[in-house]
Amino acid sequence: MTAIGVIGGGLIGSSWSMIFSSAGFRVLVFEADEVSRSHVMARIEAKLAVSAEKGVLEVQPERTTSFLEAVPEPDIQGQEPARDLTPEKQREQIQTCLKRIGLVSSLSELLSHSFYIQECIPERLELKQALFKEIEETLSSIGKHKIIIGSSTSTLAVSALTARCASYESANKSHDVDDETNFSRQCIVVHPINPPELIPAVELIPAPFTNRSTIQTAQRLLLVSKKKPILVKKEVDGFVVNRLQYALLSEAYRLVHDGVASPEDVDSAICDGLGLRWAFMGPFKTIHLNAPNGVTDYCERYIDAVERITRTQDNSITWNKDTIESIHESMNRVIRPENRGQAYQWRDQSLLSIIKSKTQQ
Numbered sequence: 001m002t003a004i005g006v007i008g009g010g011l012i013g014s015s016w017s018m019i020f021s022s023a024g025f026r027v028l029v030f031e032a033d034e035v036s037r038s039h040v041m042a043r044i045e046a047k048l049a050v051s052a053e054k055g056v057l058e059v060q061p062e063r064t065t066s067f068l069e070a071v072p073e074p075d076i077q078g079q080e081p082a083r084d085l086t087p088e089k090q091r092e093q094i095q096t097c098l099k100r101i102g103l104v105s106s107l108s109e110l111l112s113h114s115f116y117i118q119e120c121i122p123e124r125l126e127l128k129q130a131l132f133k134e135i136e137e138t139l140s141s142i143g144k145h146k147i148i149i150g151s152s153t154s155t156l157a158v159s160a161l162t163a164r165c166a167s168y169e170s171a172n173k174s175h176d177v178d179d180e181t182n183f184s185r186q187c188i189v190v191h192p193i194n195p196p197e198l199i200p201a202v203e204l205i206p207a208p209f210t211n212r213s214t215i216q217t218a219q220r221l222l223l224v225s226k227k228k229p230i231l232v233k234k235e236v237d238g239f240v241v242n243r244l245q246y247a248l249l250s251e252a253y254r255l256v257h258d259g260v261a262s263p264e265d266v267d268s269a270i271c272d273g274l275g276l277r278w279a280f281m282g283p284f285k286t287i288h289l290n291a292p293n294g295v296t297d298y299c300e301r302y303i304d305a306v307e308r309i310t311r312t313q314d315n316s317i318t319w320n321k322d323t324i325e326s327i328h329e330s331m332n333r334v335i336r337p338e339n340r341g342q343a344y345q346w347r348d349q350s351l352l353s354i355i356k357s358k359t360q361q
Helices: 011-022 040-053 087-099 107-112 125-141 168-173 212-224 241-257 263-278 283-289 295-310 321-334 337-359
Strands: 003-007 027-030 101-104 114-119 148-151 187-192 201-206 228-231
Touching: 003 011, 003 107, 011 027, 011 040, 011 087, 011 114, 011 187, 027 107, 040 087, 040 101, 040 337, 087 101, 107 114, 107 125, 114 125, 114 212, 125 148, 148 212, 187 212, 201 212, 212 228, 241 263, 241 321, 263 283, 263 321, 283 295
Parallel strands: 003 027, 003 114, 027 101, 114 148, 148 187, 201 228
Antiparallel strands: 187 201
């Protein structure tokens, strides 16, 4: 089996490298920036060390056969908990993963040896469009026509990423979902949620012209990598996760702006209230259990209140600079600027504890 290629060795690229190597794949990383390239392996090792210490690093055997055989969707809540390993065994697991990862010095070398590419360069449309065009041209020059390109973008659609590619026009003109040679048809958004190495959910967003094989392969690759793929059926701005996140964030802002509650109390309403159950069930499962006879019963009881309240929530509100500054100052009192490094560690360790707790349910 050939390798998985990762373009970009920053925070997201190093996370994907850890994910794929621990899933048993050989990983090649291409980082164009020399300074960043010198830190890639250290970043990956640090992420592996944290997961190993918390007992959530599961290192699978090296894959010597195709992973494309049907695999069951993981039950995140029902997985066997990772074993508590001795420090020596933790170091062995970390070294196993690191030995599967290599750095390459050119894009052509990366593409020559990879069956799948995870793109992780900065979130700028013009940069990503130029890269996708370069990938297409490089593949053509080396005579390779079948490869899947997954983008880690959090906001951009495949239709936009491939718009400058030579294959785009023919792909966009005829949505042949069985064509496996057109470059643009083999591109898909594979959007992780930060931090990717800790959170299972990953959004998959194909273009209307993305071929069926690309979608299925990306789904299976995520499943064997212990991820939970969320298939977004249409190219919609913000995908699913950010649309949900921004809807909540906008209402949180309004509550502060209108003097209803302080930023600290709004945060508490989530982390000490709704967020506790959201860690193990979503909004629909929540309402299904919030009425004796499920969703229809809930709607019969509460839909009038839901509609009355949501009619007052103006999503067109513009964020006011003074309110933003007020929220910023409140958060700086909660997390002092000089303690941000510790806060990141606290966030990640808290996530790890929740994930470990879910595996033991």
